[in-house]
Amino acid sequence: MDESAERTRVEWHEWGPEPFEIADRAGKPVLLSLSATWCSWCHEMDEETYSEPRIAANVNDGFVPVRVDVDRHPRVRERYNMGGFPSTVFLTPEGEQLTGAGYLGPDGMRQVITSVRKMWDGKGAEAGRVPRSLQGEATPAGELTPRIEEQLLGALHETYDEQAGGWGADAKFPMPRTIEFALKREREQALRTLDAVGANLLDDYAGGFYRYAAGGDWSEPHYEKMLDTNAALVRAFANAYLYTGREEYRQPAADTIEYLTTTLWTGDAFAGSQSAGPGAEFYAREPTDREAADEPPVDPTPFADRNALAVDALLTYHAYTDDDAARQYAERALDYLAETLIDDGEVVHFRDPEDADEVGEALLLADHARTVAALTTAREVLGADALDGRAIELAERVADAAIDELHDEGSFRDGPANGEGLLDRPLRPLDGNVEMTDALLDLAVLTGEDRYRDVARETIEAFAGAWDRFGPQVAGYGSAASRLLNGTLVIRVGDDAGSDLHRAALRMGDHEKVVVPEAEGVEDGTAAASIVTGDERSSSSPRSQAREDAAATAEPAETPEQLEARVSDLIDERSEAN
Incomplete structure (x- = not known):
């Protein structure tokens, strides 16, 4: 618990089964405070509201107060967030919501406490509700069509x-x-x-x-x-x-x-x-x-998902600039992920650097999606020796753990369907599913395993029935859908990572491409560009099929200049066809 909370007069409980058991035995509601170490309004509410003696006494007497760090407990954050932080949420002992608000000053808190007490005295736990996103409704599945990308382009123009x-x-x-x-x-x-x-x-x-x-x-x-x-x-x-x-x-x-x-x-x-x-x-x-x-x-606190994203970003920057410091820090952070936060393919959200006994949840979707992405980017940029040659093997284990434990009914849950409050209710975040889809598509190319592409396609299709309601906030869905429909530009390089051809391939003008250095089946010292479509190949249009065949049979490029010309031609052909 952060120092700001500890300085208040409220007798905070940590998130876990104990406060809900206490609330059940005492017949009291739970007051859940969602906070963050970086949140200035959270600290101000601690100083102005929770430190006021009469309010603190009312909270301690009438409720079971629970403080949650939203960075350390992302599943709690996603289920109880009231639109920003701090979030002040009143719950039944079963974890269902009674009511909630954001920042509350002393006067506002007094009014809400009075209102909740009246509600509780009148209806008790029957007043609780479960948000619609957690009511177990199926995701809006549908067919992938080019209209999805068109819809999102239209949303960009409109907004x-x-x-x-x-x-x-x-x-x-x-x-x-x-x-x-x-x-x-x-x-x-x-x-x-x-x-x-x-x-x-x-x-x-x-x-x-x-x-x-x-x-x-x-x-x-x-x-x-x-x-x-x-x-x-x-x-x-x-x-x-x-x-x-x-x-x-x-x-x-x-x-x-x-x-x-x-x-x-x-x-x-x-x-x-x-x-x-x-x-x-x-x-x-x-x-x-x-x-x-x-x-x-x-x-x-080094969080798994954020560090994995940083690894991805720094390696991407290094790929375009040869910046050696960016590469070195990315490799060190990747080592930390592999050695400290990954255990037999399961990613742990964090390990407290000051308290070895405090460990975050394992098997969170965002941690797995971004870790797979970081590992595949490492293979693309650093070559087969990335992470001492373990990058792709580890990426497969992390991906397989997520597929085995989190993927059901066509999409990924945000984490295990168990825990206190509403944590046992599955939540299927669109953004997390999109990030995992992108990572799986890259992994399918790098491993040649079509099963990753199959899961990626099923995942995107699980949300395709709502394409006409998508806005710019989820534009990444359009990128993933496009990759599944049109294929991913893959540049296979027969030369070592760091060679002129490999560096030229990384700098081709398509940031959604996949580059495979030291690729098998390519002559040493040469590179080839092809469009990979996996399970779409058999059902692609004649024009798309002809484009794929041309790419597959094109003479390998032997210089960066030849590679640039051939990849540019392929990109132009795809743009004309689409």
């Missing part, structure tokens, strides 16, 4: 902010996966959005991106710096550099890597986040004033 950049008119989030979808399909929107992100959310003094902006014009930044946000933006800016070759997109990625490898580096891996500090005054100061002030604290 794009022509004045400020980004999508939507309210609070602006960076949305790096949406940017990457747009880079290949609506590049001008993607680049203008990256321009806005760099101009408004990048800390020019210390490096690193802030979490989001409350204003529709990118004003009023929320100054928290999250590892996952920063890693995803490093990759998005690097991919923009891939397409444009422009320094204005490489430099923000480089500056952010410097922040990650200094401020957020623990010595073994990357820390989870840096707080905005009390009231966020630190970041609003002039640079000279910041030098004399204490920096906001860092949560040193």
Whole structure:
């Protein structure tokens, strides 16, 4: 429990079976407080509300108070989040929701406590409810069609902010996966959005991106710096550099890597986040004033999903720039993942660096999806020797564990269907399913195992019945659907990782491609480009089939120049056909 909670007058319980058992025996509701170490409003609520003696006494007497760190308990976060943090949620002893709110000042908390007590006295546990997303309804399955990508392109056009950049008119989030979808399909929107992100959310003094902006014009930044946000933006800016070759997109990625490898580096891996500090005054100061002030604290916890995303991002940047420091830090973080957080294919969310007995949940979808992605990227960029030659074997074990334990009814659950409260209710997050699909498609190419592609296709089809309701927030779904329908550009290189041909292949203009150095079946010192479609090959159109046959029989490229010309021709052919 963080120091902010410990300084309050509330007698907090840790998440687990005990507080629910106490609530059941005492006939009391549970007060669940969702908080985060980086959340300034959470700390303010601790100081202003939970530290007020009469409120604390009312909470202790009438409820069983539970404090949860949302970074350490992502499944609790996803089931009980009231739209931001802090979230203040009142539950039955069975974990069903009575009511909830976000930040509550002293007056607001008094009113809510009174209301909940009346509700509880009148209806008791019968007043509890289960959110619709947890009621066990089947996902909206459907057929994959080109209309999915078209729908998401239309959503980009409908919601794009022509004045400020980004999508939507309210609070602006960076949305790096949406940017990457747009880079290949609506590049001008993607680049203008990256321009806005760099101009408004990048800390020019210390490096690193802030979490989001409350204003529709990118004003009023929320100054928290999250590892996952920063890693995803490093990759998005690097991919923009891939397409444009422009320094204005490489430099923000480089500056952010410097922040990650200094401020957020623990010595073994990357820390989870840096707080905005009390009231966020630190970041609003002039640079000279910041030098004399204490920096906001860092949560040193290395989370599996965030570190895996950082590995992916730093290796992507290295692939395009040959930056050796980025590669070295990526390899060290990957070693930490493999040696500390992966056990027989199961990924553990975290291990507390200061308390060896505190270990996070295992088998969380986001941890597995991003770890597989990091390992496949390592194989593409570093070659067969990545992770001492274990990268692909470990990627298969991590993927297999997720498929065996989390994949049922056509899609992936966010974690094991057990635990306190509503944790035993399966939740099937679209974004996590998309990330796992992308990782499995890469793994299918690198291993030649069609079973990974089969699971990927089934997973995307499990949500395809709702394609007409998808917006820009889930644009990554369109990328995955497109890869399944149209195939993935694969460049097989017969030469070693790091050779001129391999480096040229990594820099071909399609960030969704898969590069296989030291590929079998290719003459030494040569490279070939082909479109891989797996189980789609037998049912592809005659035009698509002809394109595949041409790619498969094309004479191998022997120089980077030949490779660039042949891959460019293939990309142009695919664009014309689609």
